[in-house]
Amino acid sequence: MQLEQKNVLVGVSGGIAAYKTPDLVRKLKAQGANVRVVLTESATHFVSSLSLQAVSGEKVSTHLLDEDAEAGMGHIELARWADIFLIAPATANIMAKLAHGLADDLLTTLYLATPAPVLIAPAMNQQMWAAPATTANFELLLSRGVTTIGPAAGEQACGDMGYGRMAEPAEIVEALCAHCEMYLNEAPRETILKGKRILITAGPTREAIDPVRYISNHSSGKMGFALAEQAKNLGAEVILVAGPVSLETPVGVTRYDVISAQQMLDTVEQHVDQADIFIACAAVADYKVARENAQKLKKSGDELTIAFTQNPDILKTVASRSNPPFTLGFAAETENVEEYARIKLNKKRLNMIAANDVSIPGLGFNSDRNALMIITKNTTHRLAPETKDALALSLLKIMHEEYTHLQEVR
Ligand code: C5P
Secondary structure, three states: OOOOOOEEEEEOOOOOOHHHHHHHHHHHHHHOOOOEEEEEHHHHHHOHHHHHHHOOOOOOOOOOOHHHHHOOOOHHHHHOOOEEEHHHHHOOOOOHHHHHOOOHHHHHHHHHOOOOOOOEEOOOOHHHHHHHHHHHHHHHHHOOOOEHHHHEEEOOOOEEEEEEEEHHHHHHHHHHHHHHHHHHOOOOHHHHOOEEEEEEEEEEEEEEEOOOOEEEOOOOOHHHHHHHHHHHHOOOEEEEHHHOOOOOOOHHHHHHEEOOOHHHHHHHHHHHOOEEEEEOOOOOOOEEOOOOOOOOOOOOOOOOOEEEEEEOOOHEEEEOOOOOOOOEEEEEOOOHHHHHHHHHHHHOOOOEEEEEEEOOOOOOOOOOOEEEEEEEEOOEEEEEEEEEHHHHHHHHHHHHHHHHHHHOOO
């Protein structure tokens, strides 16, 4: 019951995905939320207010100038009542209206009138999602603090394939719970990781070419740092081994800075014996320069050839120990995400892998947001796009369940 006594205002706009909202409302209620639903005029063509009234147990409002509704809970009162305002589905049209401050119906008026945090679950045809106007509106909403859940990729109602599907109700509820726990709960967090020692790698590594040059990658370290912070908040003792990043150390986390993959491995090996869980979030350079040059390389000729040799695989080394900790790896893929991640899970003999599609603009590398597919031997779990902090919290909870399950069957 992670939404116990939370007032969730659900705004439904007119997209085909609106047919999923009775299920969404039911799932929100199951988490203990008080739910009130507002429909736009066009949403009423996709879902009946009667079914939403039945599942929410409250009168559903549609019109701004509804005498009955205003005599009960007027629109300003409703806007103040909400602890959180969830708009699902959020169509391209509603996003455009929200971005530009139009308030010509109840839903859009509530958006302007509510002090509550706003979460949207976009849903539309993939071409509409990719349209520059939609992108600009979406960016504007994000820059004003709106949080987005999804959209997901897949087959669409119109037969197209691509981004624009509304995240599934279960994913929306999970993201909402994480959001509430992160930003709204004054109550102390759950401390499910109390007594656990977690070792985390984060950021890129840098492999020297000569005294002034190196090769590296675009990893910002944000996901690993978010995991360290959330694991600490959940009660764990956390050691963070960080490559070169410019991020503050989360309070209470012990941090070791390293540069190269070899240094990262050495530091991990110094601490892994004491770790219950190892999370490899670092984007370790696969190769290092075969022969590092002691002096700065001189410019010569049109082409330069540098020989590289493989770096040690830190995660694989840890997972192949005789008594390994629980291992969680990451996989950044640009295609066949689930398939490639599963291969990696088996090949490196991991307990769990979190895969992300780094080909999606605005997600993953060097961004504040991400989406993950969490894979174990027998399960696949999808987390819709969210802030890395909220995502880290959801991932740690799923990891804890799997960790506990493995301890029990041992
Ligand atoms: O094989 P690939 O590099 O895609 O595997 C990614 C996972 O392995 C990540 O969890 C990463 O932190 C870890 N890794 C590692 N050492 C390497 C390469 C990857 O720990 N040299």
